Amino acid sequence: MSSTKLTNITRSRKIVDSLLYQCDIIINGDKPGDIKVHNPQFFKRVLKEGSMGLGESYMDGWWDCEYLDSFFYKLLNKRIDSKVTGNFHDAVYYVVSRIINLQSISRSRKVARVHYNLGNNLFESMLDPWMQYSCAYWKDAYNLEQAQVKKLSLICDKLMLKPGMKVLDVGCGWGGLASFIAKKYNVSVTGITISDEQKKLAEDRCDGLDVVIELTDYRELQGKFDRIVSVGMFEHVGLKNYDIFFKKMHDILTDDGLFLLHCIGSNQSGGGVDPWINRYIFPNGRLPSIQEIVSCTEGRFIMEDWHNFGADYDMTLMAWDKNFLDNWEYNKKDYDERFLRMFHYYLCSCAGAFRAREIQLWQVLFSKNGVRGGLRVAR
Structure with a gap:
């Protein structure tokens, strides 16, 4: 892996670490709500893709959490989702849902x-x-x-x-x-x-x-x-x-x-x-x-x-x-x-x-x- 990619991963991890720490969530910790990360690309993917990246990376097996409900409670109780904004997927859905009638009969x-x-x-x-x-x-x-x-x-x-x-x-x-x-x-x-x-x-x-x-x-x-x-x-x-x-x-x-x-x-x-x-x-x-x-x-x-x-x-x-x-x-x-x-x-x-x-x-x-x-x- 190139030094540039390593630097990007390290920078992304520091940002994610900081956000999770505010919610009392530790990467590779042992408390309810702590997560285990298996793929280092996880950090960049979450920052880039927001909720879509978080969910799809879990589906792909990039991370695990024994108590997922506690993880999400801690995230949302601190409203941490509002601090990871502006990603492409979220923005597209927001705009499309206001322009197009997504619930037409068809x-x-x-x-x-x-x-x-x-x-x-x-x-x-x-x-x-x-x-x-x-x-x-x-x-x-x-x-x-x-x-x-x-x-x-x-x-x-x-x-x-x-x-x-x-x-x-x-x-x-x-x-x-x-x-x-x-x-x-x-x-x-x-x-x-x-x-x-x-x-x-x-x-x-x-x-x-x-x-x-x-x-x-x-x-x-x-x-x-x-x-x-x-x-x-x-x-x-x-x-x-x-x-x-x-x-x-x-x-x-x-x-x-x-x-x-x-x-x-x-x-x-x-x-x-x-x-x-x-x-x-x-x-x-x-x-x-x-x-x-x-x-x-x-x-x-x-x-x-x-x-x-x-x-x-x-x-x-x-x-x-x-x-x-x-x-x-x-x-x-x-x-x-x-x-x-x-x-x-x-x-x-x-x-x-x-x-x-x-x-x-x-x-x-x-x-x-x-x-x-x-x-x-x-x-």
Whole structure:
């Protein structure tokens, strides 16, 4: 290796060392969150490519960390990501997401192809029996299944379901919520998804219940519904479609109806999804801010309740990661080692972000005209 390359590597390492030291992370240390670097090119790659370089170099086996969730918590708790800015990949995504509608109807199914159609067996081995791929509610819960049932019950309590109601589940996933509602509350449910794999399993799960699962985009919906619920779907709508989404929800909700939005949220307006997450996990996704939600719902809905339990997503993601790793021997016939590292990195990096309160989880309850006497909202 030439002396110039060695000098560049040494300089890059000093910069990375300094940044990590501010977060109490030591290279080749032995504390939770410390990392082991196997390829000296790692330092230059991270400084040049930002989050993309960090994630891809992990996938390539250039570095390891026994407790990835702690590593990301320490990074994000000190907001160290804001000190590594200006790299090409991050800048391109930022600009493109504002110029182009990345979540048009023609582009919207990409996330299904890349992520939700990875294989039902993978998700069945990772999730709870109700196949809930969204934040659980851990109040008085001691395991993932209990916490997800509490989340389902919390949603139903907030919606004040009554027999005979027509309920719309926007982004119904594998049909867990739809089947839970139909069984326990004697209501009619329409669930929509853009994933073929999810539709197949959702239909099997809801067989014999008053549930219809449709493969359709929310923009194509027709009819009227007494209750609308959307869990973990709004993150795929995109800034340019927020107004369209809320207009559609308003149009199809009955005048005395309720609409519950369950979504991950950003602390700041104008942001976007991490570029590595965008490329490998959720293409064309975007996290809304409070202001962005409010600006599109003002004049359409009355906000009856806003509930933040983002800290519970940390525990949810860590439970998923444990299930994912525990079942790897079963799943590895269908996926390679690079996929293992990618998925583990995804789950732990998100857990660290929620632990640092970098991102949030909101349940927002809307009515059209206000509920007479107000609501005593479940918690």
